[in-house]
Amino acid sequence: MIDPAKTDATAGADAAAKTRPRSARRKFQFVIAAAVLLCALWAGGWFWANHIATERIAAMKADFVAEGGVIGCDAESLGGFPFKFTLDCAPASLELPSRGLSASVGALEAIALLYNPGHVLASVQGPLALKAPGDLAVQANWTSLQTSIRVGTSRLKRFSAVTDDLTTTISAPADPRLPTAARAKHAELHLLQNHADATALDLAGTVDGFAATIPGAPQLPDLAAQLYATLPGALPELRDGHVDPLPAWLAAGGQVKLGQLGIDIGGFLANASGDLSVARDGVISGKVAIRVDQLEKLPDLAELLHPGSRDRVAQILVPLSAFLKPVQVDGKTWRETTLTIKNGRVSAGFIPLGRLPPLKLGNAAGVAGS
Template sequence: MAVPSTAPQSPTSRKVLLLGLLIVLFIAVYSVAWHFAAEFLRNRITGFFSGGNPAGVSANCENATMGGYPSRFRLNCDRLSFDDNFQGISASSGPVRAAAQVYNPGQVVWEMDGPAEIRSALGFNSTLEWSDLRASFRAGFSGLQRSSMEWTDLKTKVTSTVTGLQIEVTTPHLESHVRQNEGNLDYAALINDTVVAVNGTAIALPPVSASIDATFADRGGLLDPRLAHRQELYGTKGELRRMVVDAGEGRVLTLRGPFSVGNDGLISGSIRVEIEKIRAWRDTLKTAYPDQQETFDDLAKVLRVLTLGKDDGSAEITIQNGVASLGFIPLGQLPPL
């Protein structure tokens, strides 16, 4: 009859067994820690949405669920809505999906399905539809450090609740970026092939692309929930580093210069404008706004004088309390922010 072996385990076998036990123990501890962290984040998020934040914004993340084990935290909502009583704004959207890596929870990527609705006490309502919205943000102890959003096939409709005026803006691509920068607020945006319609009638302009890069001084707190309710764009100063408007066929406008926003929302500033294809811009604007043909002719003549007859040149536009002028020629009234 065979006798069972009673030879002791080799050192290698004991090491393998110990390693296996450590791996199992690590997985168990990590799993418990992940679920505790996920529940903590879910409670913090729902508490924040319920108004438990310094800005006093209340939101509702319907049927919020946490997932993503083991490598990330993922939050899904069937519908997102929020109310900002201080700013008088409420909004709602379709499903939202957000995720962050376990090792970098402050960096969040998220997606949102449309349509979205925005209602404002300032007298307008908006609806937004898109085929794809992807975004990301980085958050720290001082609120949002930076945020980026990118829309594909965006259609925005803004309706005045006072006059009934309806403006519709359609673009295949829009992206925006915002960040805190040493207490200031940096903002950049890019929009391509934009078409605008008023009360259902498209403005007779070619599709326009534009980009902007600007800084609002001492307004970085707008991204910090602890300070946002005490800061606003009214009463601020800033710098328009570069804004480009491109209507195609060489028609390009470039603007830069300092500006300020009054407590009434009206803009003032001194903006340097570089214009390419002066005559082409004149003809384009005369077609789009036939009742202003004389004004566009006068502007083109002044620009041609300033540029010594050239079709490209630059000029200084002065804006005082929302009233823009080129030399002695008024350009119009800018609406308040």
Template sequence: MTASEVSSPRRRSRLVLFLIALVVLIAVGWAGAWVYAANRVEKELDAWIEREAREGRVWACAERGLGGFPFRLQLNCATPTLDTTSGDKLHITTTSARATAQIWSPNAIRAEFTSPARIQNKETGEVFGAHWDSLTMNGVGDMGGRPQRAALQARGLRVEQIEEEDTDASPLASFAELDLESSLVPANAGGPEDVSYSATIKGGSSPILVLFGEKGPVDLSFTGVVTAAADLKPMPLEQRLRAWAAAKGEARITQFTLSSPSVAVTARGTLSLDPQGQVNGNLNLGFAGVQQLAGQLSAAGIIPEGMAPMVGALAMVGQPADVDGRRGVSFPLAFKDGRLNLSGLPVGRVPPAF
């Protein structure tokens, strides 16, 4: 056997040992990087909880654990709770939650929640329950942890009001599908940021609608932008509206469509509030099935029987239009200092928002 033939197996052995050592080093390094990232996430999570508490939202877990090795960061939270200490004072709890993020993209988070949830208004004592087949939330934040985009998706969502005895529940609404999305839009000249939004509801129903003679199902979709609306701190509605009016915010409705077997409504336009809470702006409102709706409301006793023909006559004021694929009418609505004009005719005043 020649010297070269002897050295060849030795070189192969050294190569195999080198590759094994390299794999071990990579595995150890990756494990160390994961542990570092997990510790970083724990610290960032604690800092985020502190920031949220200062904003009036107190989050807690009965038990919290971090896992997901080797490629994910997964936070498991048993019995998560949320208490709002300003605005509407609520206590919200659900069974469990799981939030995951890829280790190379920790600011993109997907959260899944286990049904059911319980919502208590600590001021009024009212208690509500929510059940769902699936409920997920996706969010993307900046490096400081501030949310930039968020999306909520629910399937088979049912909402009910729970009586004091905690044994009876009154159904309030149900949705086959519910999708909500929002994102921050940078404002000009360093002013308050805007929020773009969209929502889709499919297969909605409610006992309240049945009282109005509408069994459903109801579908809803809308998109638009609310300017100067990026302050996410909990606060009373009146305070929020005052702050929004002071910032000269606008609600721009790009598309709004509501449809049921008997009625369809569309809208687009822009609305705002002045410092006195008066509504200003313009809306183009489309309506199909107004006469049938008036008959349903009359039969349900919601409006006097003699008013149904008057509501039908109101449709004569509008212009023929296609409303979500149905024959209907459109009405231009104009708001000026709280005064409402319908197709150029003065109708009355809208109560101030605050």
């Protein structure tokens, strides 16, 4: 005998079972349709942005050519779909005959991240051939050269450049004081917006295995150096995509908050920190705390730089040692003192140590004072 209650229950279960797959299929179809729509919108947006980027690059080239410049790029391609834009150019070159400037590299690759506007990465392959006014010519090569730049709405956020195994040869008939060759095992430069002051520029750099050949000077031992400093007022707002920090920095007082300048050359170690200021004529003033180690190596280094200076430097070190107090830093004993710089004249206490030459600031001083 058939039980009507069981029959109704079975029929309801069958209907629910048929409804669930149909509902799940609809949800899955909706997800697929939404994903296809998003992909289509993303692809459309990428190609639209690619078109805009192509137009802007073409406009920049046209402006450069209008100034008399010449841009060379034998194998140019713009791609990177779907998450970035890439510009490849090999080899790449530019010339500006009116200013006596030309440069070429083996290859250039620039990458703009679509999901991070304002961030551009670049990789450059050597060799570099550079010619500048004054018959300055530079030949350089490296195993790796990477750069990164981040720009906010109105100011530079960060610029970084990192290179390995850099070698250069320099020809500068107009200035025989410049090195004729230089090399570095590793070098980094970072320019950052200060986190507490949007108008201040943080400067950080390091170099390892650096050596230079200077005409008429003996070969110095390899040098390693680290630098961290803050320059208040040196990060003005971008104007038409350009920024000139030097006049703005001088107008703000030319201050240098020196966090660290560390040097290791021939076993002689030195670290400096303090506050400095640079006048519009390039003259330096301020106070700097100096820590040194292996001070006995300094006369020999001075002799390499200026033959005949060994005895004089050794004589200065005798009274100077009285002002050097021992300090423990990271388990190492250093000798420390404070140097006073007044209008370029350097002294430790009442002992004069010499004079710092003024910095060459070019036209920046006049621009800052206007």
